[in-house]
Each structure stands twice: as structure tokens, then as C-alpha cells.
Amino acid sequence: QVQVVESGGGLVQAGGSLRLSCAASGRTFSRYVMAWFRQAPGKEREFAAAISWYTGSTDYADSVKGRFTISRDNAKNTVYLQMNSLKPEDTAVYSCAVRQGTLMKYRIYEYDYWGQGTQVTVSS
Numbered sequence: 001q002v003q004v005v006e007s008g009g010g011l012v013q014a015g016g017s018l019r020l021s022c023a024a025s026g027r028t029f030s031r032y033v034m035a036w037f038r039q040a041p042g043k044e045r046e047f048a049a050a051i052s053w054y055t056g057s058t059d060y061a062d063s064v065k066g067r068f069t070i071s072r073d074n075a076k077n078t079v080y081l082q083m084n085s086l087k088p089e090d091t092a093v094y095s096c097a098v099r100q101g102t103l104m105k106y107r108i109y110e111y112d113y114w115g116q117g118t119q120v121t122v123s124s
Contacts, residue, residue, distance in 0.1 A: 001026050001027055001113075002024055002025070002026045002027050002028075002098055002112070002113040003024070003025045003026045003113075004022060004023075004024050004096050004097070004098055004113050004114060004115035005022070005023050005025075005115055005116075006020060006021065006022050006094065006095065006096045006115040006116065006117060006118040007020070007021045007023075007118060008020040008021050008118060009094060009118030009119045009120045010119075010120070010121070011121045011122075011123065012086055012120075012121070012122055012123070013122070013123050014086060014087055014088055014122055014123065014124050015085060015086065016086050016122070017082070017083060017084045017085075017086065018083050018086065018120060019080055019081065019082050019083070020036070020080065020081040020083070020094055020096075020118060020120070021078055021079070021080055022034060022036070022078060022079045022080075022081075022096030022115060023076065023077060023078045024077050024078075024079075024096075024098055024113075025077065028077075029100050030054070031052075031053065031054040031100065031101055031102045032053050032054075032098055032099060032100050032101065032102075033050055033051065033052050033053065033098070033099050033101060033102065033103070033104060033105065034050065034051055034053060034072070034079045034096065034097070034098050035047065035048075035049065035050035035051075035096070035097050035098075035099075035105075035111060036048040036049045036050070036070065036079075036081050036094055036095070036096055036097075037094070037095050037097060037108065038090075038092035038093065038094045038095070038120075039092055039093050039095070039117075040089070040091060040092040041091075041092075043092075045095070045108055046061065047061050047106040047107075048060070048061050048063075048064050048068065048081070048094070049061065049064060049068055049070040049081060050070065050104050050105070050106075051070045051071070051072055051079060052102050052103075052104065053072060053074075054102050055102055056072070057104070058070050059104045059106075063089075064083075064090075067083065067084050067085045067086075068081060068082065068083050068084070069081070069082040069084075070082075079096065081094070083120070086120075086122045087122060088122045088123065088124045089122075090120060090122050091120060091121050091122050092119075092120060093117040093118065093119055093120075094117060094118055094119075094120050095114055095115055095116075095117040095118075096114070096115040097111035097112075097113065097114050097115070098111060098112060098113040098114075099111045099112050099113075100112065
């Protein structure tokens, strides 16, 4: 079993920045992908960003590209999501997810392990 814990959410004004952290522990895999999804009020959960732990490659949703950066710390087994130039439409619960393998995936059902989520609120 893999435990996934997010942190770093909060309230920020439009144009500001936040950094989210996602720590994975427990059973480990040699190759896996960690991703951030988000769910805004009244909307479905959507893909935001992902990183392949083995290759280091990254991918982003068009809505966050150029503003968000996903990165990893191998020693801490932690993934970060640096969010800059935040907009009110970025307000959502951000959840971290893990899947085995190296291929980028973008659908909720393609991820095996999930954290509880952290709230990000951007005021106008």
C-alpha cells in the first residue's frame, strides 16, 4: 500500500503564488508517475500536472501551462507543484495521485493511490 499526503494549500490573492507538496510512503515502485488533479466547486476533477519519477519528464494541462511547475525531490520522495500567477479560477481542492509505470496518464481511473487533497483558494 502507498500512502499519499499533500500539504501547502491556503488562501492567496490573485497574482500570488503557492507551493504544494506531496509525499509518498509505504510500498515503493521503481517506476511510477505522480500527478496533481484538481476539483473546483461544482465541477469534475481534472488533470493539472504530472511527472514521471524515472524519466523526469513532465506534462501539464493547457490551463496551467506556463504558470505551474511540477518537480521532484528524490531524497524525500516528494513532488512539488509551484503555482504562480494564480487566478480565481484556480480555486479548487488539489489532490496528488500515484500510478505505476512511466507513461503519462490523464484520467482519474488510471491512478491507483490518492491523497486526501488540499484546498487552494484564490481571491480576486
